[in-house]
Amino acid sequence: MWEVLTSRQFQKQLKKLDPQIARRILQDMDSLKQNPLQSLADADPLARRLGIRYIKAAHDWRVYFRMEGRKVLVEFVFHRETAYEEVARYLRSLKL
C-alpha cells in the first residue's frame, strides 16, 4: 500500500469544484493507494523532469502526482478540455 498525500494546490482546486465531481475524483484516486505505477507518465518535458505522472478521474479530469519513496504526492488536478478552450478562445477573437 502507498501513502497518498495531497498538496495545498490540489486541496484548493478541489474546493472550487462541484462537490460531486470532487467526490468522484477522490474515489477514482483510490487506485493510487494500490498501484500508482499503473498510471501514465506525462510526456511534457518539464513534467518528465519532475517525475510527474497522471491518472484519469471523473471522466475528463486528470490527477497529477509524483512518487517519493512509498508516498504518492498529489500535486494538482486539471480538466482535459482546458487547453482546447484556451486555443478556441483565442481563435474566436480573430477576425479576417
Next chain:
Amino acid sequence: MPSMVDVPPRKDVLVNLFITLYAVSEASRRGVVDGRVKLMKLLQKAEEELTKKNMRGPSFKFYKWKYGAWSPEAQFDHDLLTKRGLLSEDKEGHVIEVTTEGREIINSSRHIIERNREIMDVIDRALASHVQYKSWQLRDLTYATSVLGREKKRIEQITIGEVVLSPVEEEKASRFFLVDDDWLDMIAMSVSEEFRQLLEQVPEKPDLTQYAPIASLRTEYGLQ
C-alpha cells in the same frame, strides 16, 4: 466587414498544432524554414497535396493574403508553439526550428506518426519538394496555382480574403488522421498556459510538511 475565424473541434485544433511542429522538424532536416511566410507556404502545400488525394491531415483553412495563402490558425499555432518553447525563431535570420522540448513531443508521438503513415508520407514529400524554395518563390508558385475546386481560377486572380484551400471533410476523406485520447491530452497539456502554470508551481524537491494525508479530504467529502 471582418468575419469571424471558424473554431475547429478539439481533435482538429490539436492535430494542427502537432502537424505544425512536425512540419518544422521534417522540413528542417531537408532545408531551412526561414520565416513564418515560408512555414505558412509549406503547411499550405502539404495540405494541398493531401486534399488532391482526398486525404485529411492538417485542417487549416487558407485565405488569399498578401504573400499568397495565409491561415490565421496556422499563424496562431506557430506563435503558440514558440511561446511554449517547442519551436524557436532566431531574431536575425528568422530561422524557425524545433527545440529539444519540441523534439521530445515528436518522439513521444512516433506511434501516431506510424498509425498515419500514408498521410505523413504525403506531408513529407510536399515538404521535401518545397523547402528548398525561397519564400518569394513559394509565393509566386502559390499565385500561379489554381484554387482547388475552381480549376479556371488562379490564386493571383481572386480577391484578398477569399478561401484558397479548405480541408477535405472527415466523412468524405479516403484517409483521415487517427489519434487516441491519451495522445490528444499530451498535445493539449504541452501547449496549455494553465497547465504550464500549475507545473511551474510544483517544487523540484518536495517538502513533505506541505502535504496532507488524503484521509482528511475524504472525510470532508463524506467518503470512508
